Each structure stands twice: as structure tokens, then as C-alpha cells.
Amino acid sequence: MNKTKLLWLILIFVLSWMIFVGSAVAGKLKESVIGPGDTLKIFVYGHPDLATDTKVSETGNITFPLLGEVFVGGLTPSAAERKIVNLLESRDILRKPQVNVFAASLQSQMVSVLGYVRNQGRYPIEGKRSLTDILAMAGGIMPDGGEVVTLIRSDGDKSTKEVIDVLEMIRSSDLTRNLIVRSDDLIYVERAPRFYIYGEVQRAGAYRLERNMTVMQALSVGGGLTQRGTERGLRIQRRDAEGNLQILTVNSSDWVQPDDVIYIKESLF
Structure with a gap:
């Protein structure tokens, strides 16, 4: 093998590895936490009998073969994987199991959109979603809708209100006002004046x-x-x-x- 071909192979390997690592990191950063109503798919490498489709209960528990109820509420899928691995090992059920947890649907991570949008309703927020992302998911603002959007957020026992001028934000390219929405946020688009x-x-x-x-x-x-x-x-x-x-x-x-x-x-x- 000549040196040029070897260098090309090394370059391709390095680029592939960087893409793989970057995708993995991005995936971890975008993980949402698990909550009641979510549906999870769980696989254990080499043990197809343990493959499970399960729904998270109102108390945050799932049912997993050989383990029974496992509390996963508030965990990310990665954290749930580690918890199941630890339980399988600590109870001498499997040695060094490889567990994968996928969120088939995240019904617990929802945001409500009301007012003058084309499609009012509740929308899932998997990973990071901005205000404009959610407005786009709702079909955008109707012609009679205003350019100022209200975001109401519950923080414990109190609620906070943010008023965002969407048109001014876009005109000025000031995307610091394009807030990242959270579960249970309420977005309201008023009628235009x-x-x-x-x-x-x-x-x-x-x-x-x-x-x-x-x-x-x-x-x-x-x-x-x-x-x-x-x-x-x-x-x-x-x-x-x-x-x-x-x-x-x-x-x-x-x-x-x-x-x-x-x-x-x-x-x-």
C-alpha cells in the first residue's frame, strides 16, 4: 500500500470518527427526561427475550422482565440505561449487560399553543425546542394573529410571563429572545391589534x-x-x-x- 492511499484511509477514518462522536454528543445534549405517559423501547444485547415496550406509569415506574417495577421518572434515556444495567448486575441476573433505552414517544414533555395559530394544541418537545420551533409546529401565526407572543411558565408555586416581540426579534436578528421552551409551558398568540x-x-x-x-x-x-x-x-x-x-x-x-x-x-x- 503506497503512502498516499494510506494517508487517505487514515483521513477517512478520522473524519468518520469525528462525525460519530459529534453525533453521539449532540444526541446526548438533546436528551429529554422521562415522565408519566412516555413509551419506552428497551433492548438488551444478546437477550431478545428481555426486549420490552413499556409505558411509564403516573408514578414514574416501568415494568421490566426479571426486575419488576423500575423507577425511571425524571431520568434521561441514558440514565435509565445505566440504572437498568446496575440492577441487572447487582441482582446477579446478567454480567456486563448492554442495555439500550429509546423513547418511542414523550407524552410527558408537552407544550401548549393557544390563540391565533393555525393548529392549536399540545406539542411534544424532544430535545431543545425554541419558541419559533413550536410556532412552526403549530402551523405558524394566522393572518389575524399578532406579532407579540406571550409565554407563561410555571416555576414551582408561581408562574412567570414572558412577552416576546417576534417581529422585532427577527428584524433585529436578536435570537436571545427566541427562548427554549420547557415542558408544560403555555404559548399564547393574541389577535393582532x-x-x-x-x-x-x-x-x-x-x-x-x-x-x-x-x-x-x-x-x-x-x-x-x-x-x-x-x-x-x-x-x-x-x-x-x-x-x-x-x-x-x-x-x-x-x-x-x-x-x-x-x-x-x-x-x-
Whole structure:
């Protein structure tokens, strides 16, 4: 064998080993813990009679041949493998067994998605899943959905709330706000803010309020003025922080706020 061929073989071996190790490490980093309702597949090399499909009970136990009930709640599949190996050895059932535990389904690791997404429901989180991953799994935000998402998380006896501006996060490329979700998190997508327009416009009604939308832009969304409409004396009905209704005179360049009601008067001439 010449030196060039030998070097190529060594290089291929090293690259293959690096890929194998990298995949193994990545797999370990993405492991989720086992919980009630999860289904596990367990194999023992050289002992097909011990192959088991088992479901984790509400108390975190599984039933395994020759061992009976084994508590695996809160363990990763790798930790469960080590525990079963230790039990088989300590009870003199097998010597140096090779055990593999695979999570067929992780029903205990679920996150709820509600509100204005295409598919509301509960979704599994195997490994690390970000907020945008879960939104994608739910089919994305609906056209009527808002750009601000609320994540509610239970930490023991108290709950915390995170409000994430998804659009701003994407525009600024600030993915530090793309939080890693946890089991039992609740993600809620509210309806997008709206404004209302009536009077002498082509299409009176309720419309989605875009960011930094001006009164002029709002008028264009409503199809513009009718032949009898006028921009003079534009009025907006708006509630203040205390909920009191105010009637404001505005210019076409002023910004529209959520739930504003824009009234277009009829021209007198």
C-alpha cells in the first residue's frame, strides 16, 4: 500500500470518527427526561427475550422482565440505561449487560399553543425546542394573529410571563429572545391589534393595525374617501389609560393606536 492511499484511509477514518462522536454528543445534549405517559423501547444485547415496550406509569415506574417495577421518572434515556444495567448486575441476573433505552414517544414533555395559530394544541418537545420551533409546529401565526407572543411558565408555586416581540426579534436578528421552551409551558398568540373606520370612506369596518400606521395609511386601507368625504376635521375616538372615551382632532400624519375609531365627516361644500 503506497503512502498516499494510506494517508487517505487514515483521513477517512478520522473524519468518520469525528462525525460519530459529534453525533453521539449532540444526541446526548438533546436528551429529554422521562415522565408519566412516555413509551419506552428497551433492548438488551444478546437477550431478545428481555426486549420490552413499556409505558411509564403516573408514578414514574416501568415494568421490566426479571426486575419488576423500575423507577425511571425524571431520568434521561441514558440514565435509565445505566440504572437498568446496575440492577441487572447487582441482582446477579446478567454480567456486563448492554442495555439500550429509546423513547418511542414523550407524552410527558408537552407544550401548549393557544390563540391565533393555525393548529392549536399540545406539542411534544424532544430535545431543545425554541419558541419559533413550536410556532412552526403549530402551523405558524394566522393572518389575524399578532406579532407579540406571550409565554407563561410555571416555576414551582408561581408562574412567570414572558412577552416576546417576534417581529422585532427577527428584524433585529436578536435570537436571545427566541427562548427554549420547557415542558408544560403555555404559548399564547393574541389577535393582532385593530382599528375601526366609518363615515365617508369606501369600505368602513375593522382592519388590522400595522406598526407605525398613520391616519392617511388607515384611510387608504379603507379604500379612501367617498366623493362626499373630507380630510378636514378628522376625528378619532380613543380611550385613555382609565378607559374614558376621548374625541380627538388629528392630522393625516398622526399615528393610529389600537382600537382607535376614525370618523370621516361629510364635506359641506
